[in-house]
Amino acid sequence: MGKNLGFLLAFTGLLISSAVADWNILRPWKSSLVQEGLKNYCESWRINVELNNIKGFDVVPQECVEFVGKYMTSSQYKADIERAIEESVLYLSKGCCSLKGDDKDAWIFDIDDTLVSIVPYYKKHHFGGEKLNVTSLEEWMRKNRAPALRETLRFFNDIRGRGFKIFLISSRRECLRSSTADNLIKVGYHGWTRLILRKEADELMEVQKYKAKARQGLVKEGYRIWGIVGDQWSSFEGTPSAKRTFKLPNPLYYVS
Amino acid sequence: MGKNLGFLLAFTGLLISSAVADWNILRPWKSSLVQEGLKNYCESWRINVELNNIKGFDVVPQECVEFVGKYMTSSQYKADIERAIEESVLYLSKGCCSLKGDDKDAWIFDIDDTLVSIVPYYKKHHFGGEKLNVTSLEEWMRKNRAPALRETLRFFNDIRGRGFKIFLISSRRECLRSSTADNLIKVGYHGWTRLILRKEADELMEVQKYKAKARQGLVKEGYRIWGIVGDQWSSFEGTPSAKRTFKLPNPLYYVS
Structure with a gap:
């Protein structure tokens, strides 16, 4: 009672x-x-x-903004990411992927809140408690200030060193190409095979469909997709998927 | 530092x-x-x-047994289940499923830790911290003491009242059929269309494949699968899936 x-x-x-x-x-x-x-x-x-x-929430519920803000700036969030990456490393070290050495073994990464953190932007914008203003977010992205997610960077280098071809499939728009590449290089990423961004035509479809279409393209080119690391379920859903997917936590926003 | x-x-x-x-x-x-x-x-x-x-852990890590035990007996676990079920109700109330009235609209439920709780068993067995003894678990199951998960029971009745045909697809073995039905009825469940349990031949394959095969059977019979509520990812994976799936939390054990 x-x-x-x-x-x-x-x-x-x-x-x-x-x-x-x-x-x-x-x-x-x-x-x-x-x-x-x-x-x-x-x-x-x-x-x-x-x-x-x-699914498909526009904003973090008003009464949970403080809670989400605390989590996203906590050692818990870092530990959660670290554990997800550790599991990816384990997958590799257990001999997940017999690479053929024909340059067709692929690994896919998301960009935002996977390779780099856009939490600093959300920190200034009520931790997801206000509706996203795309113009303002893209303005921030053009400043190339997104820091690397340390654990993912280490894993990215590991993956590259093992001979995988790395594809970055992001919901960022094509017009952000040079800023995105600049930001990634600035914080230590290099050696990806292709940076796939949303063209105008892709903006008409859901991100989930756009990403599945991008993967279809890779498979048509003969790539074998061994893994995806991303922070949104829409990065994995649809076909073709990957042999394994690793979902990083992200309660800040939802990309359908 | x-x-x-x-x-x-x-x-x-x-x-x-x-x-x-x-x-x-x-x-x-x-x-x-x-x-x-x-x-x-x-x-x-x-x-x-x-x-x-x-994936595929055999036991809860020794150092986390206390933590997992606390969670599984907490108001947080109850609240987490409630929220998952609320989202299922929302999916229904938003007009997810245009029922044709031809008795071919299906909804699938897991049994353990979805309809009824087997936490009382795990409470006596180190909260997942010791390797599962199937004989001992089945002995416990035969006693029909698994209590209902209150929120799922309410949702089950809601689903039935709306005219869905309910299928229970469980990794429990065929030999537990009468105990399982007795237990379910005893705690308030009735009116399901079919109780699908693992036959001897099914025990040779992964649970994920057995459950996908069961769904394939339903689709062949002309059923439209609108939703699945379960506590294991293996209840959703493979094709055909459902229009929506709802995953209840369960850190006690992993069914591949």
């Missing part, structure tokens, strides 16, 4: 929070039970995003 | 813990930094299981 009361209080807290623009206004009245309930609520939201049960 | 020290201590703690049979022996010496590092480590393990990056 005590727990039910806790949930009731928590739920009331959420209702109130939805009706008020800034959750922080309520903070002085938040009981620890409400805070516990809110943490439960936001953690459930986050895990269900990662489970791909919650 | 403080954080690095924390990780170093945590890592040392993990090394020690791996070498010692019972982590609890070490508890008096665990500093709060080590505890924090261990929590990070186990949370990363858990999220990477849910992201399907960590």
Whole structure:
């Protein structure tokens, strides 16, 4: 019964929070039970995003912005990424992929929040709690300030050293090509085989379809896709996929 | 640097813990930094299981048994399940599925840790920290003591009421048929169309392949599969899949 009361209080807290623009206004009245309930609520939201049960959200729920912000700047987020990359390394070291040495063994990476972090942009924009302004994000991207995700960089170098051909398939638009390449090189990435960005025609379709189409192209060219590392489920879905995919956590935004 | 020290201590703690049979022996010496590092480590393990990056584990890592046990008996686990089911309800209420009224609209459920909870068994068996003894688990299953997952039961009734045909596709073996049906009925489930269990021949193949084969059978019979609710990625993988799938959390065990 005590727990039910806790949930009731928590739920009331959420209702109130939805009706008020800034959750922080309520903070002085938040009981620890409400805070516990809110943490439960936001953690459930986050895990269900990662489970791909919650799809296509435009913004992080207002009441979870603080929670998501904390996670994205935490040692937990770094540890979660590290573990995902460790599993990719394990996949390689267990002899996942018998490379033929014909230059047709491919590995695919996403760019944003996979190779480089765009969390610094979101930090200034309410951690996903406000609707994305593409113009403003692209302006930021043109400044080439996205830092490398250290673990992914190390893995990228490992993959390249093993003789895979690396393809970067991103939902970034074609007009960002030179900034994107500049940013990647600046933070230590080099030696990819192809940087695939969205052409105007691709902007008419869902990112998931555009990425699957790009993979179809690679397979037609004779490439064998051994793995994909990305932060969005839309980077893996559709056919052809890869022998293994590795999903990095990302509760900031959803790309369909 | 403080954080690095924390990780170093945590890592040392993990090394020690791996070498010692019972982590609890070490508890008096665990500093709060080590505890924090261990929590990070186990949370990363858990999220990477849910992201399907960590596959095919036989046991929960020894040092995370306490962490997993806490989660599986927490209000967080309940809230996570509730949210997953809420998303399934949302999918229905948004007009996901235009039922034709020809009795060919299908919905699939897993059984264990989807319709009913087998956490009570794992509670007595080190929360996934010891290798599964199938004989002992099946003995427990024959006692029909698995309680319903309340939210899934409500959703099951909702689905049935809307006119879907319900198929239960489980990795339980055929010899458990009557116990399984008894247990399900006892806790409130009724009105499913078919209970599909693993025949002897099916035991030779991976569960993922057996479940895909069962779905192939349904599609051949003319069924349209609108949704699957399950706790294992192997319940969704392979073709045909469903229009939408809903993954319930489960860090206790992995079914390939």
